[in-house]
Amino acid sequence: MRISGFASGMDIDAMVKELMQAHRKPLDKLTQQKQTIEWQREKYREINSKLVDFRNNKLFNLNMNSTLGALKSTVSGNTAAVSAKAVSGSMAGSLEIRVGSLATAARISGGSMDADVTAETVIGDKAGKLIVNDVEIEISSEDTIQSVVNKINSNKDAKVTAFFDSQTGRMSLVSKETGAINDDGKIKLSDDNNKLVDFFKLNAGSSDSVAGTDASVTINGIETTRSSNTFMVNGVEITLHAPTPDGAQSSIVTTSMDTDKVVDTIKSFIDDYNSLLKLLNDTVEEKKYRDFQPLTSDQKKELKEDDIKRWEEKAKSGLLRNDTILKKMITDLRLDIMSPVTIGKDAEGNDIKMILDDIGITTGRWEDKGKLVLKDEAKLREMLEKNPEDVIALFTSKGTPDAEGNTPKNTQGIFQKMYDDVKVTLDSLFDKAGTSRFSNTLDDPLNEESIIGKELKNLDKRISDTNRKLLNLENRYYRQFTAMEVAINKFNAQSGFLMNAFGG
Structure with missing residues (x-):
């Protein structure tokens, strides 16, 4: 805490603050520059998220032949x-x-048990092992008929379903599998004490055993x-x-x-593609307001919250205007759409090529900037019914390797070309902004060794150095004013002494 101005009567703090304002301008510029770059990196992260989703969750699935070959x-x-x-x-x-x-399932239908037997009847001294299809099931003396049924049904290896009917006092076993099981097609059933099977009336003398048939x-x-x-x-x-x-x-x-399903899939792709392309076009063409720089903390104190929000909307606008990475992505996507795909060869060995216009899909008007339009759905359906393999190849072909083992891009389907090109862009965004090439979440940590990451670390160092210099300068001003106060105090003391001396 500084206490000053008693001798001079001047507001020293206000004077130092005013003197420091001019010196703080370089710091304000550095802070604004850092804020702008951080906003720019967040914009990259948002674009990156959309690209990862488009590549990994849409193109990957679409590129499976089973998707379009439904x-x-x-x-x-x-x-x-x-x-x-x-x-x-x-x-x-x-x-x-x-x-x-x-096909029928093998079954055993038991005879009627004693009249007083219910699902809650305890097994008692008839406990032992019930053997079903060579699987031993341990039956204890505390088990009831219902718990035995539950044990049989919960044993997957026994492969039967047991049922006890309380009304008739009968139990049945039905094979979970149809067809001829075991050697004779019948359920195998026995026990280790010659009591259980008889008790349940599932023995040969009182039950009906039917073989399963194929x-x-x-x-x-x-x-x-x-x-x-x-x-x-x-x-x-x-x-x-x-x-x-x-x-x-x-x-x-x-x-x-399934023509309806394939047409719906293609329509869904068109919507996803158009949405991504619009985002990219809007981003690189967004207007930049150069007079709206990020607000300093002092400037924010003088504005209302709504005013700050409107100002920052303008300050954030156009941060990626004419961005080279995104403009290249737009160009690549449009070339992937417009370029013909070699889907095979004719009898003379000439390439057979196909473009989207052949199946009723166009790129719309010039002002639509590459937006896809399903102009002729009837034509698309006709091509799917007459030449389904060609339509599928147009979208999903993995390409045909040449003599050197390389895969020419013109032999790759639209989805494969886009899949590869989006990866190139994701790599570029990773290098520049440190964004993830695999995750589309917005809270993943950013790579601080990216171009922007290093730039921000450099700005942090410059801001720290500048703050230290400003603090030293501010302390120097206070020392100078303190010296002035000491001198004034000394002068006042001497003046008082002289006046008292001459007045005396």
Whole structure:
């Protein structure tokens, strides 16, 4: 704490503050420069997040053939006997199916137990090991019939489902798998004490044991069997529901491209691409207000909160205007969209090329700055139905290596080209701003060894040095004014002494 001005009557603190204002201008400029660069880095981080999301969560998934090659299976003819579902890896084509019989599960239906037996009846002295399909299940004397049922059902290796009906006092076991199980197709059941099986009336004398059977089915004229009523054929999941009646139509399963789903996927890509392109265009064209620099702490004290907010909106505007990294990204994306893709060769060995306009997609008007437009959806659907492989190659082709093992970019599909080009941009942003190349979150730590990171560390050092110099200068001013106060005090003392001496 400084106490000054008693002798002179002057406001020394105010005078020192005014003297220091001019000297603080370089510090204010450094602080404003640092704030501007920090804002710029945050803008880079926001753009980087969108690019990572576009590359890793959209392009990566789109570049999978299964995404654009989505198939659907339909059943015609006898639709009651069979249902079908195309899954990943399905093959286009048709299957003629006739169902001879369905697969059934093996079962054992026990006889009626004693009249006083309930689900809560305790096993007691009949405790031992129940052996189901060679799996031993320990039954204790404290177990009840219901807890035995629960033990059987919770044992995955036994592969049966147990059920006790309290109304009839009967227990049953049903195989969890259809088809002929074990050697004779039946559930294996025994015990180690000759008591448990008899107690549950599951012994041969009082139970009904039925073997499981395989389904009998004819596929494209070939008679075959399946242990389950649901199975795969050419990547299509077939489910049998009922035998095909004699003289009835066969079930015809047709697997083809799911045009509606593919069109929706392409529309989704167009929306994502346009959104990213607009963000990049708006960023590099955003107006810069050079007269609006970051506010100093003293300036903020003189303004209202709303005024500060409006000022900083202008100060943050145009921070990445004409940014070379982002402008290159825009150019690369537009070239990826516009450049033809070599999707194969004709009979004479000439390249077969395709562009988006061939499937009804254009880049719109000049003022739209590369925005994609699905101008002719009917044309897109027609191409998907007539030449699905070509359309898929236009988007997802990984490219064809040349004699040197390199993959020319013109042989790569749109998604692959974009995937590679966005990575180049992410690498550039990492080098400059220290942003993550893999995460799209906004709170990941930034690499301080990036160009901006090093620039900020240098500014921190300069700000620290400047603060130290200003503090030394401020202390010097106070020392000078203190010396003045001491001199005035001394003069006043001498003057008082002389006046008293002459007056005496």
